[in-house]
Amino acid sequence: MFFLVLGSLRTRLWQYAGVLVVVVMSSALVTTLATVLDRVHQVSAEGGAEKAAGSLLGLVGGTSGLTAWLLVVNTMSLVVQQRRREIGALRTIGATPRQLRLEIVGESLVISLAGAAAGAGIGLATAGPTLAWLIRNGILEPGPTGGPSLPGFTAGVLGTTCIAVLAAWAATNGPMRISPIAALREAEVERRAMPTGRAVGALVMLGLAWASWDWYGRRSGPHEAINGTMALCLLLILSAWLLLPLLVRPIAALSAVPGRLLSRYSGTLAAANSAAATRRVAAMAGPVLIAAGLSAILLCGNSVSQHTDSRPAVVSASTRTTEPAAPETANERAAKETRQHQAPADTRQERNAVGLRILMVPLITFSAIGILNTLLLATRRRRQEFATLRLTGSTRGQLLRMLGWESAAVVLSGLSTATAVVSVSLAGLASRLSLPTPDLLTLLPWGPLAQVALGCAALGLLGVLVPGLLVLRVHPSQVARAD
Secondary structure (H helix, E strand, O other): OHHHHHHHHHHOHHHHHHHHHHHHHHHHHHHHHHHHHHHHHHHOOOOHHHHHHHHHHHHHHHHHHHHHHHHHHHHHHHHHHOOHHHHHHHHHOOOOHHHHHHHHHHHHHHHHHHHHHHHHHHHHHHHHHHHHHHHHOOOOOOOOOOOOOHHHHHHHHHHHHHHHHHHHHHHOHHHHHOOHHHHHHHHHOOOOOOOHHHHHHHHHHHHHHHHHHHHHHOOOOHHHHHHHHHHHHHHHHHHHHHHHHHHHHHHHHHHHHHHHHHOHHHHHHHHHHHHHOHHHHHHHHHHHHHHHHHHHHHHHHHHHHHHHHHHHHHHHHHHHOOOOOOHHHHHHHHHHHHHHHHHHHHHHHHHHHHHHHHHHHHHHHHHHHHHHHHHHHHHHOOHHHHHHHHHOOOOHHHHHHHHHHHHHHHHHHHHHHHHHHHHHHHHHHHHHHOOOHHHHHHHOOHHHHHHHHHHHHHHHHHHHHHHHHHHHOOOHHHHHHHO
16 A cells, blocks of 8 residues: 555645645744744743743644645645546446545655655754744743754644644545445536535534634623634634635626626636536635635734724823823823823734734745645646647637636635625624724725735736646647546
8 A cells, every 4th residue: 555655646746746835834834833832931930931932822823823734624625626536436446435545645644744844844943043033022031042842843743744634534535425426427517515524514613603702702801802803703714614615606606797798708618617616616715715814804903903002091191181280290190191001002012013924924925825736736637628628619818718717706705705704703893892883994904905805816816827828838639648
């Protein structure tokens, strides 16, 4: 079985290239964070610095780490989904589900172990500079120094490898449970857009979202309301990601209307492709949803947090000026009180800005790689389809326009779902803070939000058109002969 796995990997390295990159980056991030926490724990006597490091690990690991793992799961699911025809054919000639599952899981194990080990080495090398930067910017207290960490290396390798292997195991359940003939039929025409496991997982996430929102609602304070909103949005994003196979069909149908009107052949063909392959569209829209949703809620949460930090200074100053005293004494007292409140608020805002950069840099990096990798994998796999269309008379320009309209459906599906999730979360935050909706809208960072949306749209367009151009450069007869 080991040599079979290695031989299979040699023939499809291009499929796992994106998985390898994401695994390396995920392992590097987790190793860096775990190493920082371990080094702080070794020198921390009172636990203050360790608490700050643990908070940092929770924030960054809960967003960027989760993003990386979701991208690994998304890519592994797409790889297995594209092998349904192969799975059905092998089962028809006598291969057992156990043999095929062990082969696919073995491939993911080899790839993830190699990538996780390389990423853990990178994480150990970058942990020292990261720790020095955190101390220099006031996030951590001075004292900890860089160095090797066995717990950090173990966390990076085992955590990322387990996620990749579990994703491959879960992705093989569907094709293995049905008959070989049904597997071959579903490789050509999808019968069920929503697997049962994803539906159950979505319901569980919705239940957890309600429980977390209720738990934070029992605690008073604006920062607790913001934390509750972040937790709610994160769980709703996970639920929406699981429900994407159901959500993309109506969204893709609406987004296909301009294509049908402006480009009769290419737009109609793009609409038919999107409607017939909802799982593929959902897999391609998943990274867009994760990137846009997490980026938007982090930006909005930071903006509202800065507003809540600046409000007490104004209220305190106005309250102190009403005390009976001489005019000059009252003004001096108000100015002193304002400075006393403003200094901690400025410090918190500076730390929030640094923390936001720490969160956004790996998040944007992982999201960009995930979007490009998923779209590249999905588009390159359709070489035979493009060759058939060209042999029947379609031109390269028509196929490129078709890919453009398909990418528009993918991006709109991800962005509209992310917008709905973030809007629900912000509506709940406004109710918790007793803040009117128009006032909340004025606090949101519309410029950075527009940049996030445009960045996701640009990545989606590049991720479809660039591999499409490369595939269409090959003559259709060569594609057919190679396949």
